[in-house]
Amino acid sequence: MAEIKQISLFVENRPGRMAKVSKTLSDAGVNIRAMTIAEAGDFGVIRMVVDNPDEGYKVLHDSGFTVSATDVLVAEMKDIPGGLYEIVDTLGANKINVDYAYAFVTAKAERAMLILRVDDLSRAKQALSAKGVKIATKDEIQEI
Numbered sequence: 001m002a003e004i005k006q007i008s009l010f011v012e013n014r015p016g017r018m019a020k021v022s023k024t025l026s027d028a029g030v031n032i033r034a035m036t037i038a039e040a041g042d043f044g045v046i047r048m049v050v051d052n053p054d055e056g057y058k059v060l061h062d063s064g065f066t067v068s069a070t071d072v073l074v075a076e077m078k079d080i081p082g083g084l085y086e087i088v089d090t091l092g093a094n095k096i097n098v099d100y101a102y103a104f105v106t107a108k109a110e111r112a113m114l115i116l117r118v119d120d121l122s123r124a125k126q127a128l129s130a131k132g133v134k135i136a137t138k139d140e141i142q143e144i
Contacts, residue, residue, distance in 0.1 A: 003073060006072045007049075008046065011045075011066070013044045018037070024060055033049045036102040073115070073128070074114070074115050075133050077114045084114065096119060
């Protein structure tokens, strides 16, 4: 399976909460590979891909955070104008909805990576692979 487990947290939007999240993961030896935060007034949603999602989930849950795990795809995106378009156009042409996405560029690996939550992971993986888009594996996420 090429799906990656993403950890999502629902946290109060107040000073020190992100520090507590990152300290909890750091103390457990879990490395954050990508992250996004969306605020919604007094609360926020933190979504992240980490190198050890099972351990990350466990330590955050055991520390009292409201946490969930979700399957996402991590697609290698061309780091050029139109790189995003190639991926979302392929998904749209195949009637696959993007629920949300976030991206990062790796200096070490010289790649752009797009993390996608879509309404049909299997079809998305198939459509993107057929278009020549590389889907990252769990092992590759650990190396980025």
